[in-house]
Amino acid sequence: MKTMFPSKKVQKVGFLLALCCLPLYLLSKIHQARHVSGVAGVKVLLMTKGRSGSSLTSDIIHAHGGVFYTFEPLPPLMLRRHVEDRQMDVQTKAYHLARYNQEAPEMIDYYLHCRFDSLDKRDLHNFQLFNSPDSRLLWYCNWNRSCVENAKQLCLSRPHNLVKTIRLKVPPAVELLLQHDDLKLVYLVRDPRGTLFSQKATWHSFEWEGLRNFSIEHCQAVFEDLTEVVKLMKLHPEKAKILRYESLAERPLEVSEDLYRFLGLEYTPAVRKFVFNRTMSGAGKGVDSYGTWRGNSSQAAYSWRKKLDFSAAKTIDECCRAVYELMGYLPVRTEEELRDSSQNLREEKAIDKLMI
Incomplete structure (x- = not known):
């Protein structure tokens, strides 16, 4: 990486x-x-896979002002x-x-x-x-x-503490989560096509010839994590939540406020302004692979649809069916559908009611 x-x-x-x-x-x-104003201290563990929006999400939590934030x-x-x-x-x-x-x-x-x-x-x-x-x-x-x-x-x-990591699966972290009443888990998930395209473009994590094996490995790990988090959400709804990156990108003000509500953090006007400036202002400091300034976060979240080869998208679709079925991501049928940003590649699922 x-x-x-x-x-x-x-x-x-x-x-x-x-x-x-x-x-x-x-x-x-x-x-x-x-x-810094705020309720009783909370500790937050943000887990995901690389290139899934974790830096932006962490910056939004850190904007509270009373959070000590450890990066990776x-x-x-x-x-x-x-x-x-x-x-x-x-x-x-x-x-x-x-x-x-x-x-x-x-x-x-x-x-x-x-x-x-x-x-x-x-x-x-x-x-x-x-x-x-x-x-x-x-x-x-x-x-x-x-x-x-x-x-x-x-x-x-x-009063609050945040650790972000893309380098640990959820099962080993469950015991830690249950040991501390003030510790909450946010599991961030992104459309595998967006994640894998970004990993290839930014980290060169794999060669395109190896996409199938890499997709299988990635989506198996994501599915195992999601399965564990769903169990936690059902048994301890106050302890764990899944956050869909696309939802945060599409509705940043609404979803970030919901995130703060789950964490028990005060969503102040300053935080709201921070989120707006980072995701909706149309401005920014120049978009780069590691920065979290996005003039339009929704466009940034789906930029892969203009760049990912159709055959590569089909390969990921085939390898990630279990994640798609759980999270509601839809396979692409034609290249025109892949390129047309007005076409929604997601459907509602029962899990949506459990997520932020």
Whole structure:
């Protein structure tokens, strides 16, 4: 998986900030956090697959002002556990994956409870942390003890906590979710055609010749996650919800308010303005693969329909039938239907009543 890596100049400035200026910056942020309105603290675990709208969704939650937001804490653990090593023999791979599924929820728990001093020092050498203005502070610290302590105090001063991850399946996280009354799960799902097209275009995750196998693997993982979340929603409706990315993109103000209601967060005029500016203003700071500014979020969510090859769309349709059946996504019958944005590729399903 590829992402933006901060330049050497930014890294150097950040390190100097951590050593010299960060304590004063953190004190000012702590002072601000104490004045943020909101109900009793909530912890949020946002889970999904890559290129499904999680950065935008996380930014919307973070806009509350009282949320400490950690961006993708798990890559160092994945590296240590060789999770993406496809050359490993099956038995060794299973051993490392089992260890990863045990250790990853523990690491997420550390971040949710601001226990940064409990982390392995290698865990903070994670450039993904840079993508949130909060967890970026930890990346800057580079395991400077006093700096980590200051970041911990900032985290503790925020009434709410958010961790976003695309690197863990839902089943290993269920126990963690049920251990904490104040922890809620938001599972974000996107049309597999949009997700897979974006993964190919942005990360070059696969070659088109391997699309069938990659689609089967992706949609099997999504279906397993969705099945587990549906069970949770039925047993603990206050703990877990599915959020459809397309719904957020089409009706950002309405759906973001529903999201806040589920989380128990106050949907202030400032949050509403933030959502409007990010999704409906027609403006922006220049759309890029990793940014979350979208002048028209609905157009951005369906841009794949103008670019995805028809034969590729048909392949994904064939491989993802179980996800389509559960979530109501419709296969395309003709190329004209694929290109025509007025044609809805989704139908209502019973699950819609359980979702945000």
